[in-house]
Amino acid sequence: QKEVEQNSGPLSVPEGAIASLNCTxxxxxxxxxxxxxxxxxxSPELIMSIYSNGDKEDGRFTAQLNKAxxxxxxxxxxxxxxxxxxxxxxxxxxxxxxxxSGTRLSIRP
Amino acid sequence: xxxxxQHPSRVICKSGTSVKIECRSLDxxxxxxxxxxxxxxxxxMLMATSNEGSKATYEQGVEKDKFLINHxxxxxxxxxxxxxxPEDSSFYICSAExxxxxxxxxYFGPGTRLLVL
Numbered sequence: 001q002k003e004v005e006q007n008s009g010p011l012s013v014p015e016g017a018i019a020s021l022n023c024t025x026x027x028x029x030x031x032x033x034x035x036x037x038x039x040x041x042x043s044p045e046l047i048m049s050i051y052s053n054g055d056k057e058d059g060r061f062t063a064q065l066n067k068a069x070x071x072x073x074x075x076x077x078x079x080x081x082x083x084x085x086x087x088x089x090x091x092x093x094x095x096x097x098x099x100x101s102g103t104r105l106s107i108r109p
Numbered sequence: 110x111x112x113x114x115q116h117p118s119r120v121i122c123k124s125g126t127s128v129k130i131e132c133r134s135l136d137x138x139x140x141x142x143x144x145x146x147x148x149x150x151x152x153x154m155l156m157a158t159s160n161e162g163s164k165a166t167y168e169q170g171v172e173k174d175k176f177l178i179n180h181x182x183x184x185x186x187x188x189x190x191x192x193x194x195p196e197d198s199s200f201y202i203c204s205a206e207x208x209x210x211x212x213x214x215x216y217f218g219p220g221t222r223l224l225v226l
Contacts, residue, residue, distance in 0.1 A: 032213065043202045043220040044153070088153070090215070097143075097215050101152035 003027060004091050006100035013107055019076040021103050023089030026070070032092035033065055035074045038102065039085045047087075048074065079107045111137050113205045115218035122193055123226055129189045130221045132203030138183035139205035143215065144176070147200045159186045193225045 005024045013019040021035075032051055036044035050056045050063040050072065062075040072091070076083055086102040112135040122128050132142055142159040157178055158166040165178035177189040186205075190197055200222050204215040 034214065036217075041200075043200075043217040046214065046216060049214055092213065096155070096158070097213070099153050099155075 003093060003098045004089055004100035006089050006103045008101060009104040010106050011103055013079050013105065015079055015081060015107055015109050017079055019079045019083065019105055019107070021074040021087050021105065022071060023073065023100055024071045025091040027091065027093040028070065030091045030093050033072045034090040034097070035063060036088040036090060037085045038088060044088055081107050081109060083107050111205070111207045111216040113203065113216050113218040115203055115221050117221060118219060119222045121224045121226065124194050125192055127189055127191045128193055128223060129187055130201055132186045132205065132218050134184045134205040137207050139207065140183060141206040142180060142186040143204045144178060144188050145202045145204065147202060153202070190223065193223070195225045198223055198225045
């Protein structure tokens with residue numbers, strides 16, 4: 001079992017809709033959770049970090065964390081074509097940060 | 110936010126030569142930096158963890174004698190690809206760890222694209 005699992009996609013969402021990205025992790029001791037966005041040919045860019053159960057909102061982005069179920073999600077409201085990218089989920093584990101393989105999101109006009 | 114730079118952004122070299130890539134944290138001190146490699150359409154692969162003032166910790170399968178890492182200061186880590194071969198052609202990305210009240214966060218440099226002919 002991979003330590004951080006994401007559906008590779010591609011996930012296709014119409015412009016203006018809500019994009020929902022999900023991630024599960026295996027280490028129950030993880031305390032820090034992150035979402036990164038990576039455009040093709042570029043390095044990852046931090047979007048959100050979340051450390052406690054519940055929702056955390058930042059503009060059009062909402063991160064949701066459920067430690068009991070070991071999942072973290074990212075919602076993108078009012079999706080724009082510029083949101084088309086690969087989204088990486090990352091989880092702290094044993095003093096490292098483990099990355100998922102990413103979900104490719106495509107926003108169709 | 111935290112800024113991490115990498116130099117060079119792109120390098121083309123002949124097979125057998127060595128290439129040095131620099132990673133700098135510009136507005137914060139990073140006791141820990143990480144080096145990743147990413148092949149086209151694949152996920153990030155952690156190569157090694159670089160700790161200031163001590164030896165790097167390499168991931169399984171990464172040759173420490175081929176990928177030399179030096180972390181001489183709190184703001185600079187270097188990766189040297191020695192005797193590079195075409196199969197070493199890849200996108201090399203560093204990240205620097207910033208420790209805040211809520212824990213650690215990694216910020217990525219812009220990456221270095223290496224092409225070995």
